[in-house]
Amino acid sequence: MSKLTQKQLDSHWMPYTGNREFKRDPRIIASADGCFYKDDQGRDIFDGLSGLWTCGLGHNVARINEAVAQQVKTLDYSPAFQFGHEKSFQLAEKITEFMPPELNRIFFTGSGSESVDTALKVARAYWRKKGKGTKTKFIGRAKGYHGAGVSGFSVGGIPANRTLYGQGLDSYHLPHTQAPGTEFTQGMSDVGAERADALLDLITMHDASNIAAVIVEPMSGSAGVIIPPQGYLQRLRDICDQHDILLVFDEVITAFGRMGANTGSEAFGVTPDIITMAKQVTNGVIPMGAVAFKEEIYDTFMEQGGPDYMLELPHGYTYSAHPVACAAGLASLAEIQEQGLVEQVRNNSRYWEEVVHSLRSSSELITDIRNYGYAAGITIAAPDGQPARRPYEVAMEMWAKGFYVRYGGDTIQLAPPFIAEREELDRMINALGESFGKL
Ligand code: PMP
Numbered sequence: 001m002s003k004l005t006q007k008q009l010d011s012h013w014m015p016y017t018g019n020r021e022f023k024r025d026p027r028i029i030a031s032a033d034g035c036f037y038k039d040d041q042g043r044d045i046f047d048g049l050s051g052l053w054t055c056g057l058g059h060n061v062a063r064i065n066e067a068v069a070q071q072v073k074t075l076d077y078s079p080a081f082q083f084g085h086e087k088s089f090q091l092a093e094k095i096t097e098f099m100p101p102e103l104n105r106i107f108f109t110g111s112g113s114e115s116v117d118t119a120l121k122v123a124r125a126y127w128r129k130k131g132k133g134t135k136t137k138f139i140g141r142a143k144g145y146h147g148a149g150v151s152g153f154s155v156g157g158i159p160a161n162r163t164l165y166g167q168g169l170d171s172y173h174l175p176h177t178q179a180p181g182t183e184f185t186q187g188m189s190d191v192g193a194e195r196a197d198a199l200l201d202l203i204t205m206h207d208a209s210n211i212a213a214v215i216v217e218p219m220s221g222s223a224g225v226i227i228p229p230q231g232y233l234q235r236l237r238d239i240c241d242q243h244d245i246l247l248v249f250d251e252v253i254t255a256f257g258r259m260g261a262n263t264g265s266e267a268f269g270v271t272p273d274i275i276t277m278a279k280q281v282t283n284g285v286i287p288m289g290a291v292a293f294k295e296e297i298y299d300t301f302m303e304q305g306g307p308d309y310m311l312e313l314p315h316g317y318t319y320s321a322h323p324v325a326c327a328a329g330l331a332s333l334a335e336i337q338e339q340g341l342v343e344q345v346r347n348n349s350r351y352w353e354e355v356v357h358s359l360r361s362s363s364e365l366i367t368d369i370r371n372y373g374y375a376a377g378i379t380i381a382a383p384d385g386q387p388a389r390r391p392y393e394v395a396m397e398m399w400a401k402g403f404y405v406r407y408g409g410d411t412i413q414l415a416p417p418f419i420a421e422r423e424e425l426d427r428m429i430n431a432l433g434e435s436f437g438k439l
Contacts, residue, residue, distance in 0.1 A: 002026040002040055015148075027399060032059035035417045035424055037404065048398075048405040048428050049415050053221060053253045054284025056345075056374075056418040057335055064285050064331040071327035080108065080321040088321035091329045095281070095290060098255065098262040098333065100271045105298035107291045108321040112252035112278035113147030115289035116215070119274045120151045120169070121315055122293065123213040123246045129300050132209070132244075138169060139202055139214040139245075143176040145222035146215060146250050155215050158223055160409070172206065174198045176220070177229055183368040184360060185227075186353050188268075192229035196236045208243035213274075218264025221253035224411030225370050225377030233270040240273075246297075247272040252289070256280035257336055257418055259373035260346030267373065273297065283332040288325035341418040345374045351422060352376070355429045356414065362436040365390065376414040378432075380439065390439055397435045403428050 002009075009023045028040040035058050037045040050056050057064070071087070078085050092106035099106075107122075109115045120138060127135035140146065140155030147153075153161055154168030157176070162168075179192035199214065214236060220226040240247040254264035255277040261267035265275060274297070278289035305312035319325070336342065349372070356376040357369050368379040380390045391407035398405050405428070406413045412432070416425055 002028045004028070034058045034060065035420050044402055045399065046403045046424060046428055047417060048403050049413060050417045051284045052279070052406075053258065053375075053415050054279040056257055056280050056341065057283045057332060057339075058417045058419045061283060061285075061332070061335060063335055064283055064328050067327040067331035068285060068324055071324045075323045078323055079318075081316060085321075085323050085326070087323055087326035087330060091321075091326045091333075092290075094330060094333050095277075095292065097337070099275060099292045100263070100265050102271060102294050103273075103275055103292035104295055105293045107293065108317075108326075109278070109289035109291065110287050110317050110319040110322070110325075111147070111289045112250075112276065113149040113152050113289075114317055115252065115276035115278055115291050116146045116152045116155070116250060117149050118291045118315065119215070119248050119250075119276050120155070120213065122291070122297065122313070123248065123274065125313065126246065126297055126300055127212055129304050134210050135208075135212045135245075136170065137206055137211045138171045139174060139199065139211060140171055141174040141176060141216050141220075143178075143220055143223035143226060144173075144215070144217055144250075145220065146217075147252070158409070172202050174202070174214075174216070176223070176226060177232055178226055178368075179229065182229070184357065185370065186357060187372055188227050189229045193231035193235055195229070196232050196239065199236060199239045203239070203243055203245075208245055211243070211245050213246040213248050214240055215248040215250055217250045217252075218254050218268055218270075219259065219372055219375065221375070221413070221415075222408055224379060224408060225372075225375050225413055227370050227372045228268060233268050237270050237272070246274060248274040248276065250276045252276055252278045253375075253415075254373075256333065257342045257345050257373075258375055258415065260342065260349045261373070262342055280336075281332065282325055282328035283335075285332070286322065286325040286328040287319070288322065288329060336418075339419075345418050348422070349373050352416075352425065355425060359429060359433055359436060362433040363439045365439045366436060374416055374418060378412045378414070378436075379410050380412070380436075382410060394432070394435045394439070397438075398431060401431050401435075403431050405432065 029037045030040045031038045096104045142157040144157040146156045154171040182189040249272040259267035275292040301312040365381045370377045387410035395407040
């Protein structure tokens, strides 16, 4: 049992956590190194979700630690409004090395949710600047997750994250891309691209003159690792082009290597107009998000900026381009590049695919397994009508056995650190197989 007092436990309203369950028997993480956490009992816990898809480099990365320590001593904070510090410009350039070449203007935020907010605000403002101010509606997708902000829950499509909160932004949703019959597909399915055509129906209904942007995750993470069918994203791209609608890829999970590519855009061969990112940019060490815009979008604002005392875009955050986050980002991205981790994930993703799909035989209740890069989702049936119960039980049993895996809805999510050894992956998969066997 944890040393925390009841008052301390009660004081913290934990995010996305069953507070009552947690506080009865807290799972407290005390430290982290490499691919492992240590809990407050001194047990090693393998980090099967790289934090929250944040820590592909593992934990306690010397280069990031040193960069952060040095930065705190040199410049701990500086306002990003009307002043600059060198590292934000250096990091912006470094990020462009990972982005599609056209998306070379980087705006910094403090999180993925803020990145989504920024992308959607800029999309609306862009159309106003173009004299098309009626283009204000957004199209998201069923099962999409775009953060916890009001804009994020509006375009998001996970019912549990929406139902409590009432009216959001004026948003409509494409169907998700899990076509029946595609269960246990390895990588991308060749069935389901036509689901993108639902966008045409939404355009008919709302008219393109009222739609600012379509936002999708190239691979949906939080909804359980849903891989786009072949051709689907290109079809969305084509329809957006034909109707003058901006396409936003929310790459908060997929940017910087998770897909075995620099971005989901690169992995799936489709270039959006805007990319949101966060998490892996600093390896999770310091909160930071960013948004990459096509140069043409940036130029539109600059060309209509007005006199020097006017702001081209009245938008930003107190922690935008935080110097300590920028230092962590520069170290994290340099490490990914110099260790060749994007290629390593790509090269190992076949092995990952094989071991993940080997779990199919461990229980008849497993109804689907999906994978791409170093990510996987395993869906468990709910004959009792309680979809989250079994995934929760599996995740708790895994914790007891020394493995952190995440459950969300009816799915177990896996996203090991890029640096994980094959034996570590094998151990996690074997432990999972055992737990599934008891379902
Ligand atoms: N978009 C996507 C695709 C995400 O996965 C997440 C976080 N899981 C977010 C946005 C929100 O990011 P944050 O929690 O940093 O606000």
